[in-house]
Amino acid sequence: MATETLRPEDAKRALTEAYPTKAARKRAKQIVVNAPPDAEGFRPPILSNTRTTPGVITQRGCSYAGCKGVILGPVRDILTITHGPVGCGFYSWLTRRNQTRPPSEDAPNYMPYALMTDMQENDIVFGGEKKLRKAIREAYEIFRPKAIAIAATCPVGLIGDDIHAVARDMKEELGINVFAFSCEGYKGVSQSAGHHIANNGIFEHVVGTRDEPPGGKFRINLLGEYNIGGDAFEIERILELCGITLVSTFSGNASYDQFARAHTADLNAVMCHRSINYMAEMTEEKYGIPWIKVNFIGAEATAKSLRKIAQYFGDPDLVERVEQVTADEMSRVRAVIDEVRPRTEGKTAMLFVGGSRAHHYQELFREIGMRTVAAGYEFGHRDDYEGRKVLPFIKIDADSRNIEELDVEPDPERYRPRKPPEELEALRAQGLDLGEYEGLMADMEEGSLVIDDITHYETERLIELYRPDVFCAGIKEKYVIQKHGIPMKQLHNYDYHGPYAGFRGAVRFYREIDRMASTRIWRHVTPPWAQDPRPETLRQAS
Amino acid sequence: MPESAAPAFVSTTNACHLCMPLGACLAFKGVEGTVPFLHGSQGCATYMRRYLISHYREPVAIASSSLGERQAVFGGGPNLRQGLWNVITAMRPRVIGVATTCLTETIGEEPGPLVEAFLAELAGKNPGVTLPRVVTVRTPSFGGTHTEGFRRAVRALLKALARPGPAGSHLNLLPGMASPADLRHLKDVVRAFGLEAAVIPDPSDPLDGPIWDAYTPVPPGGTPPEALQAAGRARATVALGCMAGDASGPGAWLRDRFGVELLPLPLPVGLRASDRFFAVLEELSGRPTPGWVRAQRGRLVDAYVDAHKYLAGVRAAVVADEDLAVGLSGFLAEIGVHVAYVATGDRSGSLEGAVDAATAGLLREPPAVREEVDYYTVAEETRDLGLGLVVGTSKAYPLARDWGIPLVRVGFPIHDRFGAARQRVLGYAGTQDLFDRVVNALLAQQQEASAVGYGYL
Numbered sequence A: 001m002a003t004e005t006l007r008p009e010d011a012k013r014a015l016t017e018a019y020p021t022k023a024a025r026k027r028a029k030q031i032v033v034n035a036p037p038d039a040e041g042f043r044p045p046i047l048s049n050t051r052t053t054p055g056v057i058t059q060r061g062c063s064y065a066g067c068k069g070v071i072l073g074p075v076r077d078i079l080t081i082t083h084g085p086v087g088c089g090f091y092s093w094l095t096r097r098n099q100t101r102p103p104s105e106d107a108p109n110y111m112p113y114a115l116m117t118d119m120q121e122n123d124i125v126f127g128g129e130k131k132l133r134k135a136i137r138e139a140y141e142i143f144r145p146k147a148i149a150i151a152a153t154c155p156v157g158l159i160g161d162d163i164h165a166v167a168r169d170m171k172e173e174l175g176i177n178v179f180a181f182s183c184e185g186y187k188g189v190s191q192s193a194g195h196h197i198a199n200n201g202i203f204e205h206v207v208g209t210r211d212e213p214p215g216g217k218f219r220i221n222l223l224g225e226y227n228i229g230g231d232a233f234e235i236e237r238i239l240e241l242c243g244i245t246l247v248s249t250f251s252g253n254a255s256y257d258q259f260a261r262a263h264t265a266d267l268n269a270v271m272c273h274r275s276i277n278y279m280a281e282m283t284e285e286k287y288g289i290p291w292i293k294v295n296f297i298g299a300e301a302t303a304k305s306l307r308k309i310a311q312y313f314g315d316p317d318l319v320e321r322v323e324q325v326t327a328d329e330m331s332r333v334r335a336v337i338d339e340v341r342p343r344t345e346g347k348t349a350m351l352f353v354g355g356s357r358a359h360h361y362q363e364l365f366r367e368i369g370m371r372t373v374a375a376g377y378e379f380g381h382r383d384d385y386e387g388r389k390v391l392p393f394i395k396i397d398a399d400s401r402n403i404e405e406l407d408v409e410p411d412p413e414r415y416r417p418r419k420p421p422e423e424l425e426a427l428r429a430q431g432l433d434l435g436e437y438e439g440l441m442a443d444m445e446e447g448s449l450v451i452d453d454i455t456h457y458e459t460e461r462l463i464e465l466y467r468p469d470v471f472c473a474g475i476k477e478k479y480v481i482q483k484h485g486i487p488m489k490q491l492h493n494y495d496y497h498g499p500y501a502g503f504r505g506a507v508r509f510y511r512e513i514d515r516m517a518s519t520r521i522w523r524h525v526t527p528p529w530a531q532d533p534r535p536e537t538l539r540q541a542s
Numbered sequence B: 001m002p003e004s005a006a007p008a009f010v011s012t013t014n015a016c017h018l019c020m021p022l023g024a025c026l027a028f029k030g031v032e033g034t035v036p037f038l039h040g041s042q043g044c045a046t047y048m049r050r051y052l053i054s055h056y057r058e059p060v061a062i063a064s065s066s067l068g069e070r071q072a073v074f075g076g077g078p079n080l081r082q083g084l085w086n087v088i089t090a091m092r093p094r095v096i097g098v099a100t101t102c103l104t105e106t107i108g109e110e111p112g113p114l115v116e117a118f119l120a121e122l123a124g125k126n127p128g129v130t131l132p133r134v135v136t137v138r139t140p141s142f143g144g145t146h147t148e149g150f151r152r153a154v155r156a157l158l159k160a161l162a163r164p165g166p167a168g169s170h171l172n173l174l175p176g177m178a179s180p181a182d183l184r185h186l187k188d189v190v191r192a193f194g195l196e197a198a199v200i201p202d203p204s205d206p207l208d209g210p211i212w213d214a215y216t217p218v219p220p221g222g223t224p225p226e227a228l229q230a231a232g233r234a235r236a237t238v239a240l241g242c243m244a245g246d247a248s249g250p251g252a253w254l255r256d257r258f259g260v261e262l263l264p265l266p267l268p269v270g271l272r273a274s275d276r277f278f279a280v281l282e283e284l285s286g287r288p289t290p291g292w293v294r295a296q297r298g299r300l301v302d303a304y305v306d307a308h309k310y311l312a313g314v315r316a317a318v319v320a321d322e323d324l325a326v327g328l329s330g331f332l333a334e335i336g337v338h339v340a341y342v343a344t345g346d347r348s349g350s351l352e353g354a355v356d357a358a359t360a361g362l363l364r365e366p367p368a369v370r371e372e373v374d375y376y377t378v379a380e381e382t383r384d385l386g387l388g389l390v391v392g393t394s395k396a397y398p399l400a401r402d403w404g405i406p407l408v409r410v411g412f413p414i415h416d417r418f419g420a421a422r423q424r425v426l427g428y429a430g431t432q433d434l435f436d437r438v439v440n441a442l443l444a445q446q447q448e449a450s451a452v453g454y455g456y457l
């Protein structure tokens, strides 16, 4: 094989050369070669959260998917009715494989149901509000839920149905909480808009409606964890071992009542910054709850996150307990790392997923000695790449302006600063990064490629150029990547495996990657790139 | 017919049908060198890709014009043009199949004229260059289900590509939404009669392809556009499914436009329906059914005899797309299973008559037949039917699990088993596969329920 090295700048050019000029120019701004921060600490800017170029095959979904699928999807006892024609509701029917554990056999769990109005021509022409009202009454009769949510799909906004008015009326009529989300798929540029809309709705209509806190001395909310493959159960196990009380998760294994009293927590721990930072900011402003960024993907990252939580509460017993739990769990984790690492060391990975996983999972690979040579989000914003430092410099375009920003003020009764300002300052001085997120680039090597909203075509070119040992993305990319002879790991639904969070999850993931990187199945495959050798890949460059 | 006790619901809970453009994309995937393209917001394309990919376990590219709020108000024309241009340059397709979505249908944007204007402009700027054909189809999901979308797309393809000319000796075969393995089998048997037939559409290779040895922006295989062109000159069209003879269907269009004789047939699932299918092939070819096909029939009948004792007294429900629901009902009835309940999410109005015809003389009591239902209703209505078997898609799994009875998975979508693309139900050979699966599902159930754990059954 040739030994000349492929420069990342050349790879970048190769990715865009087949596009027409206009598309190529735009994509060039969304593909960035990672570089160290400049004198003021800024990373190279990346164009992101921008409308997908028509006709390139994107992996992105829509605002409805972000709202109904991602944020509301894992909540077991809010009954969601999709107002729209059949498809959108059908396709979002348990496809994310969230899990939930109702507290008892007869406790409600509506996740196996996909309710919809299945609008017909008549509803489109004459309006669908009447049908929606009937559907809500019907749903109430059958299920008797505590709360009903209405999620709008594309036609709803266009025909002018006032779903919020319907929600208000129904709330009065049925005496339960009914609220609506205007998450029509054409809003915003990706599912990200739907996350924001969902955050707003839950914040406005549910959070703060139940004041009695659960017991426990160290009460936190976990934000941006969606219990794919049972991740939440592992995190819950660890928090419980440490003596930390989980008031509410947004929204893995969550329930309505958890949301209702989320404002009684004393700290928000944020996993997926992209999908939920709105909730962190709004609850800080309204109720005085500070937030920190955590990551429970990766054993070391889990340990670090627990330490951060302990540091925030500043209780010596808690600090001690976290150390004990960590030491105990890490001894088991290390044994597996030692076993696996000789086979995985030096191998390469690529990650193109979501709005935080492409960052979080790099940690797991690092723990077994693997390098991430290219990564990017489907629907991240600049702050998720470059860090919150860039927030003041992000231009708000028309698509983002259309998503409502709530005006939040301190709650006259419920606002309570959790710590005096001096104490918060002292914590910051000790290195606790309150309200900070450094983004994905900070954790990636110089010269690695960062690609926003990668297209079908670029994925194939990238594989051809780099031939990574493992490619992580979703089901939509899975079979293309395998056709190219590259092991592929789904990180949206974990290939129906998992959990991968926490200590036990890390062990499961190492073993899975070990299996993938060592399987002999690929011997049977002569991939396209093997017949036409290209310049040597980046992995030899370092 | 037993009267339904359940109220008719206004809302839909756990639908039995999918949306129109999904059917259209599936049809487009069956034409060589075609890229499906949804005119609307990108979420629909992503959702449909997700569904098709998890069923076939193959790459499925569907492009989108990625409309946003602005375009929803001011029109999506510019995005459509830009999108087509990007698909043309990056993927070099032979055909682009544009289907509308609920967004573009709600704002009433007709893609046909926009596409034509764009192509005319392109042709002006690129004299001598062969540009791809762009076929458009209107698929508002508030006007029908995925099976209707499939039929509309097939008709649109024919309308755009079929040309008149002197009649040939070849046939058109419109199989409907058949699995890749079924399509392969149909092609084999037709060829064995010495007939030349274009299967329209034929996604067997694009949706069940080998590992790649070369970079392929559009996976190879599918009905060649030339074969669609020749469809107007065919000697006859054999169309399968309960809507095969429908006046607005693709077969009727070929007949009305070009005078191609239309021979509508039910889906050949089971002995009786397959016999009809092969009789038509005999007639068209003037040849007897080939020996190896007759042998398949013989083995099937032999199997029916050998296993009939396992099937006696079993009551079954069928939940599937209408074509398949009819075929499955006829098949189950002829093997001695009592078909108690037949349901579909489709709503063409043809199900009841077709099920009656397919099961005529085979059932002591006609089944309850339901169109336009959802799984919630199916569950309500089948609770007290004493069912021992469900035949349907993966989506029927919760039901089968609740009733504690086996589910034999057929149709679309199958997301919880491997090999959906290689599953057969058509012809004697397909029926044999299906029959073995039904019998074995019942045996497995019996075996697991037995305290003894017999090893011989």
Ligand code: SF4
Residues within 6 Å of the ligand: A085, A086, A087, A088, A089, A153, A154, B019, B020, B021, B043, B044, B047, B100, B101, B102, B103, B141
């Ligand atoms: S909007 Fe219409 S076309 Fe799009 S997914 Fe929903 S039902 Fe299907």
Ligand code: SF4
Residues within 6 Å of the ligand: A062, A063, A064, A065, A088, A152, A153, A154, A155, A183, A184, A185, A186, B041, B042, B043, B044, B045, B047, B101, B102, B103
């Ligand atoms: S883009 Fe609109 S129509 Fe399509 S899936 Fe999303 S909400 Fe439904």
